[in-house]
Amino acid sequence: MPIYLDNAATSFPKPKGVLDQVTDYMKNVGGVPTTGYACKPHANAMEIVNECRIALSRLITGSTPEQIYLCKSASEAISAIMRGVVEVGDKIAISDGDPWPIQVPARELEQKGITVARLPFDHELFVNPKHLAKVAQKVRAVFVSHASNITGTLAPMGEISKVCQEADTMLVLDASHTVGVCPINLKHVKADAIIFSGHKGLYGPTGTAGVYVSPRLSEKLTKLSKTNLSVHQILEVGTPNMAGLYGLLAGARFVDMEGVEKIWCHHKLLRESLVTSLETVKKVKVVAPETWDGIGILSFSAGDLPINTMARLLEERYGLVVGNGLFANEGAMRTLNLYPQGTLRASVGYFNTVSDMEYLATSLARIVGG
Numbered sequence: 001m002p003i004y005l006d007n008a009a010t011s012f013p014k015p016k017g018v019l020d021q022v023t024d025y026m027k028n029v030g031g032v033p034t035t036g037y038a039c040k041p042h043a044n045a046m047e048i049v050n051e052c053r054i055a056l057s058r059l060i061t062g063s064t065p066e067q068i069y070l071c072k073s074a075s076e077a078i079s080a081i082m083r084g085v086v087e088v089g090d091k092i093a094i095s096d097g098d099p100w101p102i103q104v105p106a107r108e109l110e111q112k113g114i115t116v117a118r119l120p121f122d123h124e125l126f127v128n129p130k131h132l133a134k135v136a137q138k139v140r141a142v143f144v145s146h147a148s149n150i151t152g153t154l155a156p157m158g159e160i161s162k163v164c165q166e167a168d169t170m171l172v173l174d175a176s177h178t179v180g181v182c183p184i185n186l187k188h189v190k191a192d193a194i195i196f197s198g199h200k201g202l203y204g205p206t207g208t209a210g211v212y213v214s215p216r217l218s219e220k221l222t223k224l225s226k227t228n229l230s231v232h233q234i235l236e237v238g239t240p241n242m243a244g245l246y247g248l249l250a251g252a253r254f255v256d257m258e259g260v261e262k263i264w265c266h267h268k269l270l271r272e273s274l275v276t277s278l279e280t281v282k283k284v285k286v287v288a289p290e291t292w293d294g295i296g297i298l299s300f301s302a303g304d305l306p307i308n309t310m311a312r313l314l315e316e317r318y319g320l321v322v323g324n325g326l327f328a329n330e331g332a333m334r335t336l337n338l339y340p341q342g343t344l345r346a347s348v349g350y351f352n353t354v355s356d357m358e359y360l361a362t363s364l365a366r367i368v369g370g
Helices: 016-029 040-057 074-084 100-110 129-133 157-167 215-224 231-235 242-258 260-278 307-318 330-335 354-368
Strands: 003-005 068-071 091-095 115-119 141-145 170-174 193-197 209-213 284-286 297-302 320-325 343-347
Touching: 003 354, 016 040, 016 242, 040 068, 040 209, 040 242, 068 074, 068 231, 074 100, 074 141, 074 170, 074 193, 074 209, 074 215, 074 231, 091 100, 100 115, 100 141, 129 157, 141 157, 157 170, 170 215, 209 215, 209 231, 215 231, 242 260, 260 284, 260 297, 260 354, 284 354, 297 354, 307 320, 307 343, 307 354, 320 354
Parallel strands: 003 320, 091 115, 091 141, 141 170, 170 193
Antiparallel strands: 068 209, 193 209, 284 297, 297 343, 320 343
Protein backbone atom coordinates (compact mmCIF):
# COMPACT_ATOMS: atom_id res chain seq x y z
CA MET A 1 0.00 0.00 0.00
CA PRO A 2 1.35 3.48 -0.84
CA ILE A 3 2.24 6.01 1.82
CA TYR A 4 -0.78 8.29 1.66
CA LEU A 5 -0.15 11.97 2.43
CA ASP A 6 -3.26 13.60 0.95
CA ASN A 7 -5.56 13.50 3.98
CA ALA A 8 -6.68 17.09 3.42
CA ALA A 9 -8.46 15.82 0.31
CA THR A 10 -9.93 12.81 2.11
CA SER A 11 -8.55 10.60 4.85
CA PHE A 12 -7.09 7.20 4.02
CA PRO A 13 -7.00 4.49 5.15
CA LYS A 14 -10.29 4.38 7.00
CA PRO A 15 -10.57 2.52 10.30
CA LYS A 16 -11.79 -1.07 9.93
CA GLY A 17 -14.99 -0.24 11.82
CA VAL A 18 -15.94 2.27 9.13
CA LEU A 19 -15.58 -0.32 6.38
CA ASP A 20 -17.50 -2.88 8.40
CA GLN A 21 -20.42 -0.56 9.09
CA VAL A 22 -20.79 0.61 5.48
CA THR A 23 -20.70 -2.99 4.27
CA ASP A 24 -23.19 -4.10 6.92
CA TYR A 25 -25.68 -1.44 5.87
CA MET A 26 -25.33 -2.25 2.19
CA LYS A 27 -25.58 -6.01 2.68
CA ASN A 28 -27.86 -6.49 5.65
CA VAL A 29 -29.81 -3.39 6.66
CA GLY A 30 -31.25 -1.04 4.05
CA GLY A 31 -33.91 1.45 5.03
CA VAL A 32 -34.02 5.21 5.41
CA PRO A 33 -35.24 7.37 8.31
CA THR A 34 -38.78 8.02 7.10
CA THR A 35 -41.51 9.11 9.50
CA GLY A 36 -44.61 6.97 9.66
CA TYR A 37 -42.88 3.68 8.86
CA ALA A 38 -42.96 0.94 11.48
CA CYS A 39 -40.62 -1.52 9.70
CA LYS A 40 -37.34 -2.39 11.38
CA PRO A 41 -34.93 -1.17 8.62
CA HIS A 42 -36.40 2.35 8.76
CA ALA A 43 -36.37 2.37 12.55
CA ASN A 44 -32.73 1.26 12.49
CA ALA A 45 -31.87 4.06 10.08
CA MET A 46 -33.52 6.65 12.32
CA GLU A 47 -31.57 5.28 15.28
CA ILE A 48 -28.28 5.62 13.37
CA VAL A 49 -29.10 9.24 12.46
CA ASN A 50 -29.77 10.05 16.11
CA GLU A 51 -26.62 8.24 17.26
CA CYS A 52 -24.63 10.20 14.67
CA ARG A 53 -25.84 13.47 16.15
CA ILE A 54 -24.85 12.28 19.62
CA ALA A 55 -21.38 11.10 18.56
CA LEU A 56 -20.64 14.30 16.63
CA SER A 57 -21.82 16.56 19.44
CA ARG A 58 -19.21 14.93 21.68
CA LEU A 59 -16.50 16.27 19.37
CA ILE A 60 -17.71 19.88 19.59
CA THR A 61 -17.63 20.51 23.32
CA GLY A 62 -20.65 22.47 24.53
CA SER A 63 -22.97 21.41 21.71
CA THR A 64 -26.01 19.15 22.02
CA PRO A 65 -27.22 16.44 19.61
CA GLU A 66 -30.24 18.57 18.73
CA GLN A 67 -27.88 21.26 17.40
CA ILE A 68 -26.11 18.90 14.98
CA TYR A 69 -27.39 18.60 11.40
CA LEU A 70 -26.22 16.01 8.87
CA CYS A 71 -25.38 17.09 5.32
CA LYS A 72 -23.83 15.56 2.24
CA SER A 73 -20.89 17.99 2.03
CA ALA A 74 -19.40 20.93 3.89
CA SER A 75 -19.59 23.00 0.69
CA GLU A 76 -23.33 22.37 0.49
CA ALA A 77 -23.78 23.43 4.11
CA ILE A 78 -21.71 26.62 3.72
CA SER A 79 -23.75 27.63 0.69
CA ALA A 80 -27.09 26.91 2.40
CA ILE A 81 -26.20 28.92 5.49
CA MET A 82 -24.70 31.81 3.55
CA ARG A 83 -27.85 32.10 1.45
CA GLY A 84 -30.09 31.62 4.47
CA VAL A 85 -28.80 34.38 6.76
CA VAL A 86 -28.92 37.38 4.44
CA GLU A 87 -31.46 39.60 2.75
CA VAL A 88 -30.98 42.05 -0.10
CA GLY A 89 -29.00 45.00 1.22
CA ASP A 90 -27.11 42.95 3.81
CA LYS A 91 -23.34 42.62 3.95
CA ILE A 92 -21.14 39.62 4.79
CA ALA A 93 -17.39 39.30 5.31
CA ILE A 94 -15.06 36.61 3.96
CA SER A 95 -11.30 36.37 3.47
CA ASP A 96 -9.34 36.54 0.24
CA GLY A 97 -7.60 33.41 1.52
CA ASP A 98 -10.76 31.32 1.77
CA PRO A 99 -11.19 28.44 -0.72
CA TRP A 100 -13.96 28.01 -3.29
CA PRO A 101 -16.64 26.61 -0.94
CA ILE A 102 -16.81 30.09 0.63
CA GLN A 103 -15.86 32.16 -2.42
CA VAL A 104 -18.40 30.75 -4.90
CA PRO A 105 -21.66 31.32 -2.97
CA ALA A 106 -20.36 34.75 -1.91
CA ARG A 107 -19.89 35.72 -5.56
CA GLU A 108 -23.35 34.49 -6.42
CA LEU A 109 -24.85 36.55 -3.58
CA GLU A 110 -23.05 39.66 -4.84
CA GLN A 111 -24.97 39.33 -8.07
CA LYS A 112 -28.21 39.35 -6.05
CA GLY A 113 -27.55 42.56 -4.16
CA ILE A 114 -25.54 41.33 -1.17
CA THR A 115 -22.35 43.25 -0.39
CA VAL A 116 -19.27 41.12 0.30
CA ALA A 117 -16.37 42.58 2.29
CA ARG A 118 -13.18 40.70 1.37
CA LEU A 119 -10.63 40.84 4.14
CA PRO A 120 -6.92 40.65 3.35
CA PHE A 121 -4.97 37.80 4.90
CA ASP A 122 -1.44 37.68 6.22
CA HIS A 123 1.44 35.35 5.35
CA GLU A 124 -0.10 32.56 7.43
CA LEU A 125 -3.32 32.77 5.37
CA PHE A 126 -5.88 33.55 8.02
CA VAL A 127 -8.05 36.53 8.86
CA ASN A 128 -6.32 39.18 10.91
CA PRO A 129 -8.65 40.18 13.78
CA LYS A 130 -7.57 43.83 13.38
CA HIS A 131 -8.86 43.87 9.80
CA LEU A 132 -12.05 42.15 10.87
CA ALA A 133 -12.71 44.67 13.65
CA LYS A 134 -12.93 47.47 11.06
CA VAL A 135 -15.93 45.92 9.30
CA ALA A 136 -17.53 43.61 11.87
CA GLN A 137 -20.23 46.05 12.99
CA LYS A 138 -21.31 46.62 9.39
CA VAL A 139 -21.83 42.98 8.37
CA ARG A 140 -24.55 40.41 9.03
CA ALA A 141 -22.17 37.43 9.23
CA VAL A 142 -18.47 36.58 9.03
CA PHE A 143 -17.35 33.38 7.27
CA VAL A 144 -13.95 32.08 8.36
CA SER A 145 -11.82 29.00 7.62
CA HIS A 146 -10.59 27.45 10.87
CA ALA A 147 -7.41 26.17 9.21
CA SER A 148 -5.70 27.14 5.98
CA ASN A 149 -5.93 24.34 3.43
CA ILE A 150 -2.50 25.43 2.14
CA THR A 151 -0.39 26.00 5.26
CA GLY A 152 -2.47 24.23 7.94
CA THR A 153 -2.26 27.31 10.15
CA LEU A 154 -5.07 27.75 12.65
CA ALA A 155 -6.94 31.05 12.69
CA PRO A 156 -6.88 32.93 16.03
CA MET A 157 -10.45 31.98 16.89
CA GLY A 158 -10.39 33.45 20.39
CA GLU A 159 -9.72 36.93 19.00
CA ILE A 160 -12.03 36.51 16.01
CA SER A 161 -14.85 35.28 18.26
CA LYS A 162 -14.38 38.27 20.54
CA VAL A 163 -14.56 40.74 17.66
CA CYS A 164 -17.76 39.17 16.35
CA GLN A 165 -19.34 39.05 19.80
CA GLU A 166 -18.60 42.70 20.50
CA ALA A 167 -20.11 43.65 17.14
CA ASP A 168 -23.08 41.29 17.60
CA THR A 169 -22.20 39.70 14.25
CA MET A 170 -22.80 36.05 13.44
CA LEU A 171 -19.70 33.89 13.01
CA VAL A 172 -19.75 30.91 10.65
CA LEU A 173 -16.72 28.64 10.88
CA ASP A 174 -15.58 26.25 8.17
CA ALA A 175 -13.93 23.51 10.25
CA SER A 176 -13.66 20.96 7.44
CA HIS A 177 -10.02 20.25 8.31
CA THR A 178 -10.20 20.53 12.10
CA VAL A 179 -13.18 18.69 13.61
CA GLY A 180 -11.76 15.39 14.80
CA VAL A 181 -8.21 16.71 14.51
CA CYS A 182 -7.98 19.33 17.26
CA PRO A 183 -10.19 20.20 20.25
CA ILE A 184 -13.10 22.56 19.55
CA ASN A 185 -14.91 24.05 22.51
CA LEU A 186 -17.81 26.49 22.21
CA LYS A 187 -16.52 28.33 25.26
CA HIS A 188 -13.51 29.43 23.21
CA VAL A 189 -14.89 29.29 19.67
CA LYS A 190 -18.15 31.20 20.01
CA ALA A 191 -19.43 30.44 16.53
CA ASP A 192 -23.03 30.43 15.35
CA ALA A 193 -22.24 27.61 12.95
CA ILE A 194 -19.40 25.11 12.78
CA ILE A 195 -19.36 23.23 9.48
CA PHE A 196 -17.29 20.09 9.04
CA SER A 197 -16.54 17.31 6.60
CA GLY A 198 -17.25 13.72 7.57
CA HIS A 199 -14.61 12.17 5.33
CA LYS A 200 -11.48 13.98 6.56
CA GLY A 201 -10.64 14.17 10.25
CA LEU A 202 -13.66 12.04 11.16
CA TYR A 203 -12.59 9.15 8.88
CA GLY A 204 -16.07 8.63 7.45
CA PRO A 205 -16.95 8.03 3.79
CA THR A 206 -17.15 10.81 1.24
CA GLY A 207 -20.60 12.35 0.87
CA THR A 208 -20.94 12.99 4.62
CA ALA A 209 -20.72 16.22 6.59
CA GLY A 210 -22.30 18.01 9.51
CA VAL A 211 -23.11 21.40 11.00
CA TYR A 212 -23.42 22.70 14.53
CA VAL A 213 -26.07 25.46 14.54
CA SER A 214 -26.52 27.87 17.46
CA PRO A 215 -30.01 28.83 18.69
CA ARG A 216 -29.52 32.35 17.29
CA LEU A 217 -28.65 31.11 13.82
CA SER A 218 -31.43 28.53 13.91
CA GLU A 219 -33.95 31.28 14.60
CA LYS A 220 -32.48 33.45 11.83
CA LEU A 221 -32.59 30.68 9.22
CA THR A 222 -36.19 29.86 10.04
CA LYS A 223 -37.26 33.50 10.09
CA LEU A 224 -35.73 34.30 6.69
CA SER A 225 -37.01 31.15 4.99
CA LYS A 226 -39.48 32.34 2.39
CA THR A 227 -41.32 29.00 2.44
CA ASN A 228 -41.43 28.52 6.23
CA LEU A 229 -38.84 25.74 6.17
CA SER A 230 -37.34 24.34 9.35
CA VAL A 231 -33.56 24.18 9.81
CA HIS A 232 -33.75 20.44 9.16
CA GLN A 233 -35.45 21.10 5.83
CA ILE A 234 -32.89 23.75 4.91
CA LEU A 235 -29.76 21.78 5.79
CA GLU A 236 -30.82 18.14 5.50
CA VAL A 237 -32.16 18.10 1.97
CA GLY A 238 -33.30 14.86 0.34
CA THR A 239 -32.72 11.24 1.24
CA PRO A 240 -29.72 10.91 3.56
CA ASN A 241 -26.62 8.99 2.58
CA MET A 242 -27.34 6.14 4.98
CA ALA A 243 -24.36 3.98 4.03
CA GLY A 244 -22.23 7.08 4.56
CA LEU A 245 -23.83 7.84 7.92
CA TYR A 246 -23.23 4.31 9.14
CA GLY A 247 -19.57 4.83 8.29
CA LEU A 248 -19.50 8.34 9.74
CA LEU A 249 -20.85 7.09 13.04
CA ALA A 250 -18.08 4.49 13.19
CA GLY A 251 -15.49 7.13 12.29
CA ALA A 252 -16.71 9.60 14.92
CA ARG A 253 -16.68 6.85 17.54
CA PHE A 254 -13.14 5.90 16.51
CA VAL A 255 -11.98 9.51 16.98
CA ASP A 256 -13.77 9.75 20.33
CA MET A 257 -12.27 6.47 21.51
CA GLU A 258 -8.72 7.42 20.49
CA GLY A 259 -9.20 10.90 21.95
CA VAL A 260 -9.02 14.21 20.10
CA GLU A 261 -6.19 15.41 22.36
CA LYS A 262 -4.12 12.35 21.43
CA ILE A 263 -4.84 12.83 17.73
CA TRP A 264 -3.98 16.52 18.02
CA CYS A 265 -0.63 15.77 19.64
CA HIS A 266 0.13 13.28 16.87
CA HIS A 267 -0.66 15.88 14.18
CA LYS A 268 1.62 18.43 15.82
CA LEU A 269 4.43 15.87 16.09
CA LEU A 270 4.11 14.96 12.43
CA ARG A 271 3.93 18.60 11.33
CA GLU A 272 7.10 19.45 13.22
CA SER A 273 8.84 16.38 11.81
CA LEU A 274 7.69 17.27 8.29
CA VAL A 275 8.95 20.86 8.49
CA THR A 276 12.28 19.74 9.97
CA SER A 277 12.73 17.01 7.34
CA LEU A 278 11.87 19.25 4.39
CA GLU A 279 14.28 21.93 5.60
CA THR A 280 17.14 19.49 4.99
CA VAL A 281 16.39 19.43 1.24
CA LYS A 282 18.00 22.50 -0.35
CA LYS A 283 15.70 22.70 -3.38
CA VAL A 284 12.49 22.41 -1.39
CA LYS A 285 10.72 25.64 -0.44
CA VAL A 286 7.98 25.44 2.16
CA VAL A 287 5.04 27.86 1.86
CA ALA A 288 5.01 30.08 4.99
CA PRO A 289 7.93 28.16 6.58
CA GLU A 290 7.80 30.30 9.75
CA THR A 291 4.35 28.87 10.47
CA TRP A 292 4.85 26.21 13.15
CA ASP A 293 1.54 26.18 14.96
CA GLY A 294 -1.02 24.35 12.90
CA ILE A 295 -2.51 21.05 11.82
CA GLY A 296 -0.73 18.53 9.63
CA ILE A 297 -1.07 20.34 6.29
CA LEU A 298 2.01 21.77 4.61
CA SER A 299 2.54 22.99 1.03
CA PHE A 300 5.87 23.25 -0.75
CA SER A 301 7.61 23.45 -4.10
CA ALA A 302 10.52 21.24 -5.10
CA GLY A 303 13.07 21.89 -7.83
CA ASP A 304 12.20 23.09 -11.30
CA LEU A 305 9.96 20.26 -12.46
CA PRO A 306 6.23 20.97 -12.97
CA ILE A 307 4.14 20.29 -9.88
CA ASN A 308 2.13 17.52 -11.57
CA THR A 309 5.30 15.80 -12.76
CA MET A 310 6.80 15.89 -9.29
CA ALA A 311 3.68 14.39 -7.72
CA ARG A 312 3.64 11.63 -10.32
CA LEU A 313 7.32 10.82 -9.77
CA LEU A 314 6.82 10.60 -6.02
CA GLU A 315 4.07 8.06 -6.55
CA GLU A 316 5.65 6.02 -9.36
CA ARG A 317 9.16 5.83 -7.95
CA TYR A 318 8.62 5.95 -4.20
CA GLY A 319 5.00 5.00 -3.52
CA LEU A 320 4.11 8.39 -2.03
CA VAL A 321 0.72 10.02 -2.63
CA VAL A 322 0.67 13.79 -2.08
CA GLY A 323 -1.67 16.56 -3.18
CA ASN A 324 -0.81 18.92 -6.02
CA GLY A 325 -2.40 21.97 -7.62
CA LEU A 326 -4.30 25.04 -6.42
CA PHE A 327 -6.49 23.25 -3.84
CA ALA A 328 -9.56 25.31 -4.78
CA ASN A 329 -7.81 28.42 -3.44
CA GLU A 330 -6.87 30.55 -6.42
CA GLY A 331 -6.91 33.80 -4.44
CA ALA A 332 -4.35 32.63 -1.90
CA MET A 333 -2.16 31.13 -4.60
CA ARG A 334 -2.15 34.42 -6.53
CA THR A 335 -1.13 36.35 -3.42
CA LEU A 336 1.67 33.86 -2.78
CA ASN A 337 2.81 34.17 -6.43
CA LEU A 338 2.09 30.48 -6.91
CA TYR A 339 -0.56 30.83 -9.62
CA PRO A 340 -1.14 29.06 -11.96
CA GLN A 341 1.28 26.25 -11.09
CA GLY A 342 0.16 25.72 -7.48
CA THR A 343 2.15 23.64 -5.03
CA LEU A 344 2.72 20.16 -3.71
CA ARG A 345 0.92 19.49 -0.42
CA ALA A 346 1.54 16.88 2.24
CA SER A 347 -1.33 16.40 4.67
CA VAL A 348 -1.08 13.82 7.41
CA GLY A 349 -3.55 11.53 9.10
CA TYR A 350 -3.64 9.56 12.33
CA PHE A 351 -2.12 6.51 10.66
CA ASN A 352 0.98 8.31 9.37
CA THR A 353 4.31 8.13 11.17
CA VAL A 354 7.44 10.22 11.65
CA SER A 355 9.28 7.83 9.33
CA ASP A 356 6.76 8.74 6.58
CA MET A 357 7.78 12.39 6.92
CA GLU A 358 11.47 11.52 6.73
CA TYR A 359 10.89 9.23 3.75
CA LEU A 360 9.11 12.02 1.87
CA ALA A 361 12.06 14.36 2.36
CA THR A 362 14.55 11.67 1.32
CA SER A 363 12.52 10.87 -1.79
CA LEU A 364 12.30 14.55 -2.76
CA ALA A 365 16.07 14.90 -2.33
CA ARG A 366 16.63 11.96 -4.68
CA ILE A 367 14.46 13.56 -7.34
CA VAL A 368 15.64 17.18 -7.16
CA GLY A 369 19.09 16.66 -5.68
CA GLY A 370 20.39 18.21 -2.47
